[in-house]
Amino acid sequence: MFKCGLAFPRCRWILPLLLLLAIIFDIIALGASSGWVDSKYHYASLWQQFRGREPTWEPSDLMEYGWAQATAALMIIGLILLIICFILSIVALCKERPSLLRVIGFILFIVVLLQFVALVIYPVKFTNVLVQSGAYEYSWAYGFAWGATILTIGCGIFFCCLPKYEDDLYGLTKPYYIYQSN
Structure with a gap:
């Protein structure tokens, strides 16, 4: 996969x-x-x-809206699938089962789809339903959710590509040298 000096068994x-x-x-x-x-x-x-000013914030529950419930459910399902993929990845790499790697990649792409939908639903419906006026910024926790989604995209791509390099991954191939002396 990377021929520039990365040792597959360690990486x-x-x-x-x-x-x-x-x-x-x-x-x-x-x-x-x-x-x-x-x-x-x-x-x-x-x-x-929460609405109001600094000393008195008035809380209200977002779970009374269907779009907020859908967003929370999609994020929680994505998290559960991520945990399952993490456990499967440890099993696949410990037991040297490359057949599981593509399955993990497929599940990760499902996680990406679920979280992407959730992260698009939230700002669209929030601004349509709850915003009366003013400027809003989507902040750090929303950014962490996007960060998790982007990491999952990358891991999904790599888990789908790893079975092509399983011999390199497990150290079963001869080293390839760029320069060979005669």
Whole structure:
């Protein structure tokens, strides 16, 4: 896959670590009490919103809206599938089962689809339904959710490509030298 000096047996653990990082990003995004949307008099998370001024914020639940429920459900399902892929990736790389790698890649693309839909539904419906006036910024927790999605895209591509290089991955091929003396 990379012929520029990366040792496949040592570097094969990077992908499960990247999946773990995506899981951490999703947990941060789901658990953030504020941080999906910010403005001067209004801020919101995935679960609830707050309106008002500094000393008195008035909370209200976003889960009464169907689009918020759908967004939360898609993000939670994506997180569960990410955790399953993380466990499968450790099993596949420990037991040297390259047949699982493409399955993991396929599941990761399903996670990407679910999270992409959730991350598009939220801002569209939030601004259409709840925004009266003013400027809003999508903030750090929303960015963590996008970060998890982007990491998942990359891991999905690599998990689909790894079975082509399984001999290199497990150290079963002869080294290829750019320069050979006679």
